[in-house]
Amino acid sequence: MNSHVGLDDYQLIVRALSDRIVEAQTPIRVLDAVKWDESVRSEFLKHKGKMLPKVDRAYYDSRPLAFDATAKKLEFQNIERDITRQLGQFNPVGQIMRRMCREYRMVIRMLEARGTEDFGLISQDLYGAASDAFHAGDPTLADLGVMFSGFLNNIDSRGDLKDEVKNLNAKAAVDLLQHRLNKVFGEHEDTIRVFESDGILADAAAGADYIKIRTDAMFNERDVKALEVHEGLVHVATTLNGQNQPICTFLAKGPPSSTVTQEGLAILMEVISFASYPTRLRKLTNRTRAIHMAEEGADFLQVFEFYREQGFSLEESYSNANRAFRGSTPTGLPFTKDLSYLKGFIMIYNYIQLAVRKGKLEQIPLLFCGKTTLEDMRTLRQLVDEGLVVPPKYLPPQFSDLNSLSAWMCFSNFLNNLSLDRIEADYANIL
Template identity: 85%
Template sequence: MTLSTTSRPYHQIIRDLSDRIVLAQTPIRVLDAVKWDEGVRSTFLEGGGRRLPPVDRAYYESRPLAFDPVAKKLEFQNIERDITRQLGQFNPVGGIMRRMCKEYRMVIRMLEARGTADFGLISQELYGAASDAFHAGDPTLADLGLMLSDYLNNIDGRGDLKDEPKTLNASDAVALLRERLGQVFGEGEGAIRVFESDGIVADAAAGADYIKVRADALFNERDVRALEVHEGLVHVGTTLNGLNQPICTFLSKGPPSSTVTQEGLAILMEVIAFASYPSRLRKLTNRTRAIHMAEEGADFLDVHRFFLDQGYNLEDAYGNASRVFRGSAPDGLPFTKDLSYLKGFIMIYNYIQLAVRKGKLEQIPLLFCGKTTLEDMRTLRQLVDEGLVVPPKYLPPQFRDLNALSAWMCFSNFLNHLSLDRIEADYANIL
């Protein structure tokens, strides 16, 4: 992108401030800072899952952060001060960057509070709580989790909806993902790297330009398809689009507020690409229900027992329960990041619905221009018009051609006005 002589100083100021945010956040790795080590896991399993994991404030203090939290908070404070000094109080892109600085300071305060009640309280501020409503009078996330569980229970006994056997090992999954993602992002130098990895909790995890697959995990074809769209097309795709930004480089990095958008887009992509399935959805609802249990006072053993009741074995139930309490104490408030999946899906779905209703289709692909947040979408449209943000280079097919998505949302807007209870009564004799 060529900057004119007259625009270069303003653009360069934004680029310099943006680069400072990217550099400042580099050592902040939330999931690395809150995860429990193998010793905690083995001790719990060796005890038959009958005692709370030995995790407390002292446990986290023995695992210091990879940065000086006091100095890092001051660094973000100084960047925020310089944003206001150099761009003014009401500059749109300055407003986004100032909010990012505030969020990162809050993240640092959360990590400083590992093992205390404040950790869970700050987590709720950053990621939300299961008791949060979407709108006044609407059901909460906890209500949504229970509602979806009821629907899943109604279809659970059907033999034709059982998961296919997991016959693909990590090497098989890596080969398939390399081939499929190569068709989207290219091959050779600069291509997305896909490789096996030990030491990750999830079956797979995405980085800036890579996807790592847990070495001992097993998959079926549907699992690999979900990883392709979730980790590849969304998480890696939006990172690469952010790295492609010549001025607003901060779009390559995501503070907690972007997590809701990221995971919401990823789950939406699974649905519209027909890559999701009932057991995948149950995994997400179980996470939401488990977080709500912990918010209501359940401890690690209660949550572990919940996952056992859901059909998990002792080891897998531990893995799921530890996601809820990582960063916290086994009898403390939960780490609420995993609410982002269902919460984000609903919020992104509603946003796209409204964009179609109002005829603002050009807004929808901008969700992929980097690690975005919904509250910034109007500003991002303005920044694209000003040449400060470039449209996304990598887009899933469903968002590159909006014909089918728009048609679906037009019907959906109408169907939202129908009473499902009345329909159920009317259809009673035919269903």
Template identity: 80%
Template sequence: MPLDPYQQTVRDLSDRLVEAQAPIRILDAVKWDDSVRRAFLASGGQRLPEVDRSYYHTRPLAFDAEAKKREFQEIERDITRQLGQFSPVGQIMRRMCREYRMVIRMLEARGTSDFGLISQELYGAASDAFHAGDPTLADLGLMLSDYLNNIASRGDLADEPKTLNAAQAVEILQWRLDRVFGEGEGEGVVRVFESDGIVADAAAGADYIKIRSDAMFNERDLQALEVHEGLVHVGTTLNGLNQPICTFLAKGPPTSTVTQEGLAILMEVIAFASYPSRLRKLTNRTRAIHMAEEGADFIDVYRFFLAQGYGEDDSYGNASRVFRGSAPDGLPFTKDLSYLKGFILIYNYIQLAVRQGKLEQIPLLFCGKATLEDMRTLRQLVEEGLVAPPKYLPAQFRDLNALSAWMCFSNFLNHLSLDRVEADYANIL
């Protein structure tokens, strides 16, 4: 169906925004090359990595920063001129323009304290409270660590041996995702394949999941990858790519990362795909970022991960996630807070949607790379026909019966005092 003049204007502006952000690759711009790892481990973990502002100057950005900021400024100006100051869809796109300019300023500040400060504006800080007087993310990390320590010694909760190689993982994941996303001509809508060029065990793209060729997996790993990378990250990207007008929903700015990662962790939980060692990984990342915010340097964080039972390579990898883009004694890159922070925010959103009887807003989380702040506006845009409802939805969000029942119980249980319950159950547990 052809677009009317207003819809075409929105589509044209949206396409400009998508095109403008294309060369901005945050993780590529902040990562450290392997020579840094080799030098640090060769020193026995005794010398800070030699990463400073001059190091990042040897790895220039893939775009002209000043020209790119002007481009986003011009798009923002044209959004206001063509859609008006109070257009709901225009407000979303203008915020995205401002956020991308902030991203560019952060990348220009690599190796300086400004990098960490801007990171905190985009992703938050571990010391942020969810609500006035409530615990912070750092408090949550410590609390979860206490719970995990209580069950750490149980042999029946230990990770199963990783006996599945990359080829087997590809075959299993491809079959599972074909059941969800369907099959195209000769291949699945979502492709799963091996790759030698990634650091993580797996990585998701727009319509694919790459599996590192030398990685090994167990069944729990594949369940988590299916849910986290497949059903959420690839699913929301495909739903964004299916948008006929608001094409910007296929590309999320940093604030959407918190919503997307939180949704992915929630999906792991409600699909029973999560497990203690995975939760410990997320908890340790939060604690490490808080350490760096409080003044710990790279060696301190590296030793923290060693004390948590990680090997030297994994401890280096985890510590480098905290300081990438920054300096080894600078403020941290706080993106990894997105997992636990996003989980709490998404959980609260769904809980309130159930309490208020607004179930129709829950599936909108999958419309694309959206943010929680845009949910009310997205509902309005769906009603206006500017945004298409999500085509791909996990079973738990297609039929909201079980999720609604869980949230109804949860709303009541939140009013109970866990300390009082623990005292009452002391003689039976």
């Protein structure tokens, strides 16, 4: 962490409050608290996916949280009260920090409600629901999932866009990824370690200054490129940028509202660096559809079958269905965190488009100055001007030179105003 040297009284107050938030949230590990253990998986596979997993309220009670929930909520309540006392009701940085305190209290309430109806309801408050609209009259996330599936099926039925063979084992992927990240982050000051791990659900996961690759996963070159931009240039870079903040240290830690920004940026980076591909997109679409099914009353077996019908193995279908029900019960409302990918992508894309339209390009790189939340962006701009927040040290090339991104968004703004249905009719005889 950075030293306090050279900070004035006001900055020291903000820094002290910020550090208290960082300290208080340390033991809250959402994914650890909601995950199902290996015994649930092996039992389910033993019955060949014919029996609902035995996960209920008692199951979670047998796996207590790593902290005292009541004391933790009180701690955040006290920090929030001190923010108001020391900075006043309308101080901009104080408003961001107070919102974080409220959000962390809500996270704790969600974790206390594991295995009950409330768990899924609070999850919707924190991460959204598949049936949420972006704007009145616009398609919902669930509609988007179905629409994407249609496009992807059209692409699939051609049969010639096969994925490249996954010919890199974890060790080869680790070496290649490490080599690429060293080029971006330098090999010395903020080295990012890439290593194998067998304890993770996904193919890869990012920590503060490391990326773990699952030991038994296989990759191809395109996967490694996607990991480089998604885990490296977004998740790890924003953590390091947050850790480089001399005053607003809370930017190194992300509450759920920043998950949407984080995953949105990560997917946007995959798309604009041409690292995404249909199979990867289908993964995100499937996650959205699985959550929507569960919101509409589908149970674990029905979501599991949804994956089986697409040709996934027993194990893969279990893992995929598990993502939607962790923290909940096999017949309960879903854990909606996985909506953040598509939801975040759309919100970030729209944000960048509007920033270009309004000539506010300087706002765009600030998305990377830590674990940011879209609704705070205007305030962050102010905080940079005031010297409370430093601009991001690590930026993907697409964001450090906004020329090409701006040009693309100018076209995009115009193209959005054209009616694709009319064009389709006009192009009928040339397509």
